[in-house]
Amino acid sequence: MININFLPFKNQEFSVAIFRRLHEGEREKDVFYYNFYSDHGTPTLYEIKFSHTEGFEKFELSGYHNTNLIAKCIYNKLLNELSKDDIIVRKPGDFNNKKIHFIIENHTKGKKCVWVEPYYMKSGNLWGLLIDYNFVVETEAEGNQKFKLDKDILIASGTLNQQGNSNVDYYLFKHDYLKKFLRRFLEAINNVLDVGISGDLLEVNSNQLAPKSYLFGNNAVNASSYMGLVKNPPLKGTATDINFYFIYKKDNRDVAVSLLKGLRGETNPSTFAGMAKLFRLGFSNELIKGTALDVFDDASIDAEIKKIKEIGRIVIPIIITNAKKDEDDERLYYWLKHKFTNAGIPCQVVTKDLIRNEYSLKYSLSNIGLQIFAKAGGQPWKMKSSSAEYLILGIGQSYNIEHTTDGNKIEKNITYSVLTDSSGLFRDIKVLGEGVEDENYYNQLITNISAIINGTTYKKVSIHCPFRMSKLKILEKVVKRIAPDLELSVLVINSKSDFFGFDYKNNGLVPFESTYIKLAADEFLVWFEGLQYNNPKITKRFGNPLLIKFWYSNNAQAFKEFQYKESLLQDCINLSGANWRGFKAKQLPVSVFYCQRIAEFIAKFKEYELEHIEISNLKPWFL
Known part of the structure; x- marks a missing residue:
């Protein structure tokens, strides 16, 4: 209850x-x-x-x-x-x-x-x-x-x-x-x-979904992402050896050396054994290069990007810079991310403050390593799906308000999708539409969503979005363009709803993870994080539950069935474990969380007047 x-x-x-x-x-x-x-x-x-x-x-x-x-x-x-x-x-x-x-x-x-x-x-x-x-x-x-x-x-x-x-x-x-x-x-x-x-x-009555199960190499299963990697190889390693390219200012060489030692597993082996041991990713001296710059400016960074491209293999730049404490430092961070992303190179930016704080670095190294491994093309784990795997399209939007000389405001949208499957594996990013909300914009969405669905071999597709997509203007027209035997469902996943709840029988009033309650026939409140049954100790601040609305389906009868809805809810829970940004990263389905991250970057790129970049077909640069 x-x-x-x-x-x-x-x-x-x-x-x-x-x-x-x-x-x-x-x-x-x-x-x-x-x-x-x-x-x-x-x-x-x-x-x-x-x-x-x-x-x-x-x-x-x-x-x-x-x-x-x-x-x-x-x-x-x-x-x-x-x-x-x-x-x-x-x-x-x-x-x-x-x-x-x-x-x-x-x-x-x-x-x-x-x-x-x-x-x-x-x-x-x-x-x-x-x-x-x-x-x-x-x-x-x-x-x-x-x-x-x-x-x-x-x-x-x-x-x-x-x-x-x-x-x-x-x-x-x-x-x-x-x-x-x-x-x-x-x-x-x-x-x-x-x-x-x-x-x-x-x-109100509550129910429980199944706990998350993580899948690793050798078909190993574990209830913990971190312990699963400690005991097993990653689900999929990188295709080739990866080169690592440290970029830092000349007066920060000691900071760069500290991070290098940490990523090797030399400084805190009890919490992070190193890239080679945890991710089975080579991290020897011949794979590591570095450069010390006087300043971070266009000329120097462009020169480094050129050097990286000339190496002729996958290179992950690891850039050391200031913490985002003021606007200049924040601008620098997003400028660096923009420069490398625009060049098609996923990069890892780490702040000096984090590296110099021994306690923070101790518990951050594994997450930094995880992000680097994923950006290099590795797949650390995937989730055990509640049914046969199917395609999931996470759809997000970024807005741009432009003021005209007449004082009018024109709202331009960029709508994009993050493609995963129900196991949570990141597959692709695609732009679905750009422009003001007019007939041309809707036609872009219809055409591109239909093309993604028709291009898959799956017979089941689910769309996850934080807003209510128009049934009349978009979804019903998409259905007319896809195969009649393909099952489409649309879920609206709201991470900022007004609903909250307490379990009066539990420690700290916190419900168990995977608890859900029914608010209406098509609305459910789900706790994506909470107490663990095997260890009901509170070790972190657990966030708010998520509100999930079953918005649309081309199979109306299935949408009315409780078991069908519960299966889709279970896969939402599973997707929250597929977050490669950190071992204890925010517990949102990656279909929603990755879209939020991209929206944050696009908004900051606009705020700092950085040119529009092509975000499609890249590795998960946004982690």
Whole structure:
């Protein structure tokens, strides 16, 4: 059982009144509109007010129809009748906003808050309030945050503990603030709404998916990616010997030597035995070269890229630079990544601060080695699929806002896909479409997605994306272009949903990894990381669960079957173990995580006015 961040109303039989007027003509700015549908599905557009207004008719809404409008009505009632001294509304002009932040504690850089949002939960036909903790950073008059993300804000948000370390008590931290909110504000909210809001988080049934299993060379299986590599060879080694090319400034030679020794396994053999032992990857002196530069500039880096290409074999540059502590250092990092990626050379950038910190380096060497091995074309492991392997397309987007001389904004998109299979093996990156959202852009998406699907030998394909792809404009047209016996499913995977939950029987209130609950017939909340059954000790800060929505399928009947959905959920869990960025990397499905990484790089390349690069057909340079 999981207690989710939802306070149900005790009185579910209620109605609310709104005031509406039939709308004709063009829509106006700052007017709230809503479509009411007839029994035959015909929409009629109305202007909406939440208080008596001349020319508007009063209209009663029952609790289980037009739920989005009812939620907005409840929000307005709370907003109008609660003390303004106790609340913050972060998006007052947004008609879609239904969140109210209640101030629990003041902070030098903002407010510690618990937000509430009226919500109708489909799985139990229940009305109530979603609630969660949130630190609101203080803003300036024009709405910009006064403070950049720093240690103080991370502590206030619960990400770090008071000592500045990862907050292993993250779930307890959030729960404590929810209790403070209930003690202070529940009575006042109940007085306004008069629906008898419960003071207990809703308890819902939970289920368990199977734990992850990692596959290595010699068909070995292990429950741990790291221990599996210690005991077995990688799934697939590199095709040839790899050369390694260290690039550093002249005054950082000692730092370069420290990293070299670490990667050989000489400095911390108990935590990292070296590239040769863990990855079976040659790392002898004849495979290693280096160069010391006076400065990192276009001329010097272009010269090094030319030297690397002349070597005539696979070379991984290992570049030592400053930590991304200020804008100049951050710009340098992304400039270096851009230069080598644009030349078709995956590179590894390591900061001086990390190398000089013996403790941090000790536990980072294995992850650095893992990234290098994957960029060199090696495959450390794959995941054991819940069924026959099939193709997975992770789809992401990067946006570019351009301002015209007329003051208009044009939003240009780059949509791309990361191809894996259900075992999590990275296969390719492909651009699906570029441009503004018009017919040409949609045609690019349709053509390229169809071509990828038609180019595979698999009979099953699943698309994972963080947004709702248009069924009418894209997906239904894709289906018409692919084989009728090919099964297509589309899952929307949201890593930033409003849902959270606690297991009151577990250590630190943390649910077990692979726990899931059903929120609606097509929506599930899944814990991709959590306690381990064989070791229920909390060793890190476990993140939020993910919200997965079954969005579309060309096999409607299969999409209704529970076992079919559970199988797709299981493969999402498995994909979270295929992350080659680190042995304890963020537990997101790689179909989503890799897209996030690419989007981050594309955004930074644009921010620093670096030219557009061809991201297709490269090794996983983004790790």
